[in-house]
Amino acid sequence: KQEVTQIPAALSVxxxxxxxxxxxxxxxxxxxxxxxRQDPGKGxxxxxxxxxxxxxxxxxxxxxxxxxxxxxxxxxxxxxxxxDSATYLCAVRSPSNTGKLIFGQGTTLQVKx
Amino acid sequence: xxxxTQTPRHKVTEMGQEVTMRCQPILGHNTVFWYRQTMMxxxxxxxxxRNRAPLDDSGMPKDRFSAExxxxxxxxxxxxxSEPRDSAVYFCASGLFGAGAYEQYFGxxxxxxxx
Numbered sequence: 418k419q420e421v422t423q424i425p426a427a428l429s430v431x432x433x434x435x436x437x438x439x440x441x442x443x444x445x446x447x448x449x450x451x452x453x454r455q456d457p458g459k460g461x462x463x464x465x466x467x468x469x470x471x472x473x474x475x476x477x478x479x480x481x482x483x484x485x486x487x488x489x490x491x492x493x494x495x496x497x498x499x500x501d502s503a504t505y506l507c508a509v510r511s512p513s514n515t516g517k518l519i520f521g522q523g524t525t526l527q528v529k530x
Numbered sequence: 531x532x533x534x535t536q537t538p539r540h541k542v543t544e545m546g547q548e549v550t551m552r553c554q555p556i557l558g559h560n561t562v563f564w565y566r567q568t569m570m571x572x573x574x575x576x577x578x579x580r581n582r583a584p585l586d587d588s589g590m591p592k593d594r595f596s597a598e599x600x601x602x603x604x605x606x607x608x609x610x611x612s613e614p615r616d617s618a619v620y621f622c623a624s625g626l627f628g629a630g631a632y633e634q635y636f637g638x639x640x641x642x643x644x645x
Binding site for chain 1: 534563572573575578586621623632633634635636637638639641
């Protein structure tokens with residue numbers, strides 16, 4: 418059974434700092450991995466999707482990497498801003514013909530001005 | 531700007547009442563998911579549909595929950611009778627299976643409180 422873990426559960430950093438959020442999964446047989454952002458009281462916004470054949474994806478100040486063999490992904494946020502404060506969730510999709518996503522519990526990030 | 535819509539956004543009801551949540555997926559998407567989010571359990575998949583057919587509802591308490599897609603533009607999740615432990619945020623998501631990357635797009639959620 419696939420399990421997804423995110424460490425740390427919460428993180429507080431000063432504005433301008435570069436930071437890394439971690440995601441690990443127990444079954445390396447994945448189809449893809451998706452990082453989401455969730456603001457308080459809001460839905461999920463997709464940030465980056467990495468296919469199993471890819472090593473990383475970049476969007477602006479965000480860079481997500483994937484090491485499938487070790488069951489790990491990282492989300493790197495450069496030059497953090499207070500507007501980056503949110504909960505970040507990673508989710509993996511199995512290669513079966515279902516499309517189901519298994520989510521981690523999330524990392525709640527606070528960027529202090 | 532295509533997006534998933536959900537109604538109502540908030541619902542407060544008494545234990546034992548029926549609750550119906552609605553979702554309009556992104557036009558053209560062929561897969562619809564229902565998730566539930568709580569502080570304790572995080573995000574859990576309840577059920578999902580492809581081309582309006584239910585594929586998996588193993589995450590759903592069958593005795594009180596039911597999910598349907600009357601047509602391609604509407605998905606519903608019903609709880610009857612509702613219980614306080616059903617209090618959570620319920621998200622609907624849609625995606626286009628078979629389009630390679632297969633991202634899921636989430637709606638804003640329905641925050642349900644059962645008293």
